[in-house]
Ligand SMILES: C=CC1=C(C)c2cc3[nH]c(cc4nc(cc5[nH]c(cc1n2)c(C)c5CCC(=O)O)C(CCC(=O)O)=C4C)c(C)c3C=C
């Protein structure tokens with residue numbers, strides 16, 4: 001049988017969907033391997049190497065994997081880590097949606113910045129598919145050097161010894177894309193419709209980064225603020241009806257504030273009757289949303305006296321998310337689609 005894309009059926013372009021990465025198993029060994037790769041990236045932790053090597057190998061990788069593996073066990077599914085399982089659904093869903101929108105087979109290949117599927121494996125897949133033009137789609141709506149640029153670094157590293165570079169385009173961010181804001185707004189509206197009433201307060205919790213990185217010029221906090229304001233506006237929420245917070249703090253230096261966990265404590269003490277929590281920066285549910293927000297932060301809120309905590313899932317593989325991603329891909333691949341009935345052929 002012929003491969004899906006023989007050289008004579010070279011696709012007009014391919015999409016390389018990239019997300020962060022996740023351990024291969026919810027075990028201390030697998031978590032240690034994952035954290036060792038992730039936390040050694042200078043984009044993520046920029047401390048001087050000798051000092052960081054000692055802290056990472058002497059303390060963090062000896063203690064954290066056991067604790068974090070337990071957290072992963074709480075959210076692990078039959079299909080594996082939620083982040084990988086959902087990314088696979090998004091990959092298949094986007095390919096199907098692009099086929100429907102264009103009538104063409106536009107391959108969507110998945111890679112993780114850390115762990116598996118690796119950038120090298122994705123590169124081999126793209127070569128086999130004969131993809132000469134690649135649209136890189138980091139699944140981070142807000143740009144940060146710690147995530148989006150790290151994905152680009154990893155892609156460039158994987159191409160270091162490649163003699164035949166593809167043409168590359170890179171989606172830097174989509175934090176204000178109208179279809180993204182509308183998809184988020186609809187997910188809040190749906191959650192409220194199910195409840196039968198609007199949430200008294202809406203928390204928009206984004207993954208944090210060290211304040212120092214923002215001071216050095218990372219535009220991430222500005223992007224989060226712009227997303228949050230656009231979402232609040234789409235929902236018609238007044239400033240006292242929503243709150244932007246930052247979660248997943250790591251290490252001792254100050255990160256972006258207000259912190260999600262401290263805010264949950266304060267909101268719980270106010271004895272709210274209902275609280276919606278959405279994490280607009282996570283395109284797929286993962287450890288940081290399912291365990292940290294829907295688990296830990298819900299507990300903080302309830303123990304402080306709050307009621308009616310409701311976690312609003314990430315956009316995941318919802319049809320509205322797939323159609324938003326399709327729109328984004330078509331906008332960013334302008335000029336790459338051949339006229340109808342004229343598939344590219346190999347010279
Ligand atoms: C150490 C510094 C970290 C920075 C900076 C950081 C930025 C950052 N991360 C995400 C998205 C995700 N992070 C996830 C897990 C995770 N993040 C860090 C650390 C930093 N992140 C760690 C150590 C971990 C692993 C878990 C733990 O040990 O606590 C995940 C989930 C992965 C999964 O397997 O489910 C995502 C997604 C963003 C968007 C971001 C900056 C904008």
Ligand SMILES: [Fe+2]
Pocket residue numbers: 207248
């Ligand atoms: Fe993170």
Ligand SMILES: [Fe+2]
Pocket residue numbers: 248287288292
């Ligand atoms: Fe966390």
